[in-house]
Amino acid sequence: MRLTAGIHIADTARVVTRSEAYDPPEYVSWQADASVLREWDQTLDASRSRRRIVDCLTPREHLDLFAGLLRFRFMDTFLKRWVKQGVISKAWLGTGEEAVTVGSVHALRRGRSGDVVGPMIRNAGAYREMGMPMAAVFRSYLGTGDQLCKGRDLHIGDLEYGLVPPISMVAALVPVFAGVALAFKQRHEERVALTWVGDGSTRTGDFHEGMSLAASLALPLVVVVQNNQVALGTRVEVHTRAPLDKLHVAYGVKGYTCDGNHVLDTYAATAQAATDCRKGRGPVLVTATTFRMGGHATHDEAEARDMLPAALFQYWGRRDPVGTYEAWLERSDLRLEEGAGAWVQERDALPQERRERNRFLLAEVARAAQEEVERAASEALESRGTAMPDGSDVDQGVYARACD
């Protein structure tokens, strides 16, 4: 099975082409907008310390950030395709919000004994970016038994990769991650706990309690408020009167704001927050403003279009986090080939013009991302044929130690 959204190097306009069937309409004939790109640069230049963080990114790290955005986008596209085909009933997507997840995760120390994250389901791109094979995400949607959650929950996690599974009561992970951070602090480990919440879940008691506790104990906790401007079906201005970028004041902690569609800005803001935490200056609230380019899930995209002003879709559609980063990278004078590894060497004969070469490199990244997603999806489909749970042990494992 191949994605309709393919890679066409011959297309001079874009590296990653769009699909009418699966992309939001604003993305279908997406073109880099000069004013948006100027804005992108202004955002980078607005903070000297963030600029320095971004300047330290190697070409390889840039390409990997780009790859991360694409993996997330393509994974979601694949899930949408499955919904359309009736393979699954619905999917919760990060379309338009990928940069919040990818930028944050890439700013952390990943791997064994590294930082620990707790995604919302809308941050499902975090799984792969933390190192979990993407097939696990597809398997979770199919409910197969050959994974840690054994089909018992769609939400998955694995501490091997520093991943705590989401819980549907969003922001319940804020206290949990205060506890993760508490353990780090008690053991004097220089690790950071990070979790995301939506604009809607900043209203919960758990957000408040978790932040209060973390602040009181000065814990190395980063909470990213992913303000996508809507809580399922209620607009942010209806559910919250307070400015979300000022919430940190109430807790007496540091707060950063960033452009949630600007992967380098979310990366840099998270990096700042993580550094603060490692230096004992946590917790930190990072507010990333973005926009949900679809429904709460695949089933209510039409309702979202009805409810939210079209102008919002247009405004944020021009700021597609994938497209803008692609355009920026393409035009950048980074020596991207240095991050590309061996495969670029044999293609020295290509035109030397940098932009063309960058386009080529980015296309290669996109191709690899697409292949990874397709491979992961087909592995998961295979599991569906061979490894569905049979129900005989459904009530086993309720306790780690049963009382007999």
Add this chain to the structure above:
Amino acid sequence: MAPNEGDGVATYLEAIRQALWEEMERDPRVFLMGEDIGEYGGAFKVTEGFLERFGAERIVDTPIVESGMVGAAAGAALMGQRPVVEMQFIDFIANAFDQLVNFVAKSHWRWGQPMPLVVRGPCGAGVRGGPFHSQSPEGWFHHVPGLKIVQPATAYDAKGLLKAAIRDPDPVLYLEHKMLYRRTKGELPAEDYEVPIGKAEVRRQGSDITIVTYGAMLHRSLEAAEKLAADGVEAEVVDLRTLLPLDDTTVMESVRRTSKVVIVHEDTLTGGIGAEIAARIADSGFEHLDGPVRRVASRDCAVPFSAPLEDAFMPQVEDIQRACGELVAY
């Protein structure tokens, strides 16, 4: 002074202190979290002197955040720590309901992660505490797969069950009855011991009727049993100790011996633990019964403040005695 330096006789409260102290000495992963437990020493002074010995990193004073602390205990437990959360009064556990039933209790079943944490706190009525400082919350949680619930009735069990709870890989609600804190005393062994979770104990042997109970009601049941004995009725008294999972074996063995059962609990009647026990007995012990399974429990209302009201609300020795007498005569 370390709480285990004494003549071996300790109050129920002292037994809890000893268990906490010794477990903290034994295992650096164990830490305490709660409201006013540090400098202030806890509302019931259970943790007095702990801050000086173990420091602020392990005696964690929190803001008023019950859900926050249970969530944080869960996060710390996932990272390999062994948190013990104190609810200042167990009634406040209602504020942490979501964390307990949704995140904590489902963890091992959902993704294979053990959740070694303890939530402990003073429960129970009889001290004129009113509707928000007297409740028996076990019924709220008895329906939640993944939790373990214990309630000691003696000083020996208070220590041994708390140690077992702290060492257990699963989340344990440890309900300590505030009526027993200073009224109940017992000899505690000098050596380390645990009271196994999931095991009931026969406190009094008898062949005429079985009383299944736990917590403060054990003492009232034993008192009732003595009064019944004066009338020639020998009651067997089973102390559940662990409420979830229930020790069906011990209960059923006693039922087979006596053929008559009264279940006594301080929690309110409807949907209480007694209903579950009665159903299980009906299910697998029906042929051994010589009469209906009776329940003596608190009335179906909130715990009242005023003394005569509270006395009328909860089971008294006479209520237990009467129920047993009627059933024996059945």
